[in-house]
Amino acid sequence: MTETDLTTAPRPLLLADGRPAAEGWSLDPDVRHLNHGSFGAVPVAAQAVQEELREEMERNPVVWFPGLPARMSRVRTDVARFLDVPVGDLALVPNASGGASVVYHNVPFPAGGEIVVTDHGYGAVTMGALRLARRRGGTVRTAHVPLDADEDEAFAAVMSVVGDRTGLVVVDHITSPTARRLPVERIGREARRRGIPLLVDGAHVPGLLENPLRDLECDFWVGNLHKFGCAPRGAAVLVARSALRDGLYPLIDSWGAEDPFPDRFDSQGTLDATGCLAAPAALRFIEDTWGWPAVRTYMRELGDYAEHVVGAAFAGLTGDDRPVDVGMPVDALRLVRLPDGLATTRLEADALRDRVARELGVAAAFTSFDGVGYVRLSTHVYNTAADYEYFAERCVPVLGDWSLDATRV
Template sequence: MIKESSLAWGLDRAVRHLNHGSFGAVPQFALDRQAEYRALMEGAPVRWFVGVPQRIADARARVAPYLGVPVDDLAFVPNASAGASVVFTSLPVEHGCEIVVTDHGYGAVTMGAQRLARRWGGTVRTAHVPLAAGPQEACAAITAEFSDRTALVVLDHVTSPTARFLPVDLVSAAARERGIPVLVDGAHVPLVLEEPLAGVDCDVWVGNLHKFGCAPRGTGVLVARGPVRSELNPLVDSWGAGKPFPAAFDEQGTQDFTSWLAAPDALDVVEREIGWKAVRHNAADLVERGAQVVARAFTAATGEDHRVDVGMPAVPFRLVRLPRGLVLGGHELRDRVLAEFDVEAAFTAFGDDAFVRLAAHAYNTLDDYEDFAARVVPALLEWSH
């Protein structure tokens, strides 16, 4: 259990929050700090924007140790998808080449890869990775799609629809041997792992601090190493153009950068009040117990096993299989559960199966999952018929 803490959150207490993975939650302290930064910006805009590149550089210096990376390898971006778009728009054209993705990929990033392939006059090859595949099997499935025409590999560190790790270390090493650049989409990973890039020899790694890291919305990071680094440019051309990475990313015009500046405040306050190691340990234990509660509630009604065998399960998530016949229909199921039960939950699919993806963080208790089992599971069973 997490020790007693005075940490307050900006969440609506009338809502059950079981979907930290999508948009996270922000400590009130960090929200207050962001408001202070915004007041400074509005109070003296010229002074603010003249000084904002240095403020951003200082914020990067405070964030980098939480990721275990050198500060000069790290730039801020609005989110992981924006970081992927930086790569897609910066790489030199490779006519007729191929991009390798997996069938666990985040939709927006995969669509970005498809757009890049069209620009190149090339194709996207999709590796099928079985849900229960371990590291070696998953790596073999991905590298089997490599060819002499492969110009980029796009790989999730933690998959959004299936809540599993992929062996980014093994795949990156195999790609490095063949001189293939690797983009790792680590959207869910910052602060989930203490040193997320340890042993991962990829060219670019992107992640969101506003998920498990609890930073204000719109705070992503891009870590770049190797020859690709010199090719990268911000999505906005501004007065930082021509500066080396990452300085060019610190100066992008008159955007509201207060979420980036408040990000280290969010990381610091959680460390000070609870400790990130304790948050990770508690989340792993809690989401496992919560998933068991929800799976048992389904099994009691269907007689089927609703637990899910995931090859490399990613704490702080767990999948629970939904009843057969329950059609997701985009975000309709998520929206209906939220509207009728005041419960925020994520519903995903892979192959022929649909799941509820449960998450856990410092503000959750077992009661959240017991409430889901008592009120939402019966409705899901009814809707499945």
């Protein structure tokens, strides 16, 4: 990537009728939305489909719920086609953490065994691993993967803590706090060779990576459709690719319990499944309006520009103009280091997120890794260069002042 590429903003995307892409969403126009990666954002078209489904559900619940499994089965077919996986491998779950919980509650984990995680893992998923270990009198071993580790270094770091007692390995496809990939394909091949079950947390992956499971060997993979896929919340997938899938059951026992995997996940009582049912509408909206390849290109080019503009603004304050090296970068997620004293812990990062939203009118993600704070920039089709220019011009100087206040304490 040349300097010219980094400093040239991509042309904003437009809707089919020529309006700005952002008008396809209902996001507050008085807020700069720079954190699509956390909770996503649902297009108006998909919101309308979900609302129609809710109205249908409420008009006649007695007809709706018995017919729900058949609807869920059709959605599974659409989503499996989008992810390019066999429909028989894919179950629908409320979110990626819920899919991980299914694995933790069903995987045959040996008493006294070890679970391997990394220090880049999503907190809730790691907490689930800790609970499983406690239930079985086992332990959790954490692999330290340096932020700038390349593929070889990251692979070696993870496998260095895998041993004879390892009963499960849990790694992120794309890490949430550090916006980088991990070499899940290599880890998967080695775990399969050793006969160790592997759970891959792909929460950010659907829509962001093309054919993410094509070369991936794993027992379980979870991913959210509500992030870069822009589906309503409550739409996620659990992909199971080994014989262990036959032992997977939903966390809610319901009338589909005797059905085979994944059909048994189509019936989970009276859950509001309209988010899942509307997910294909969100995926089609993106595809029909721009096409997913064009969207991924736009997110990457805008990510390049955003990282450059915001990084240069912070460099003007700190004198450190080095970009953050994450080893295996991600197109639509970027890290920019914050000045000293800001977001040095996860709780401080969350508090900074809330303060920036409250006082500066910007929805942004702040993370912490190894005691260093970062702003994690996300891009999607409704974002434009002006969003990140605003952050650089209006927010970075304020964050510099807050840093000085923090370091004086």
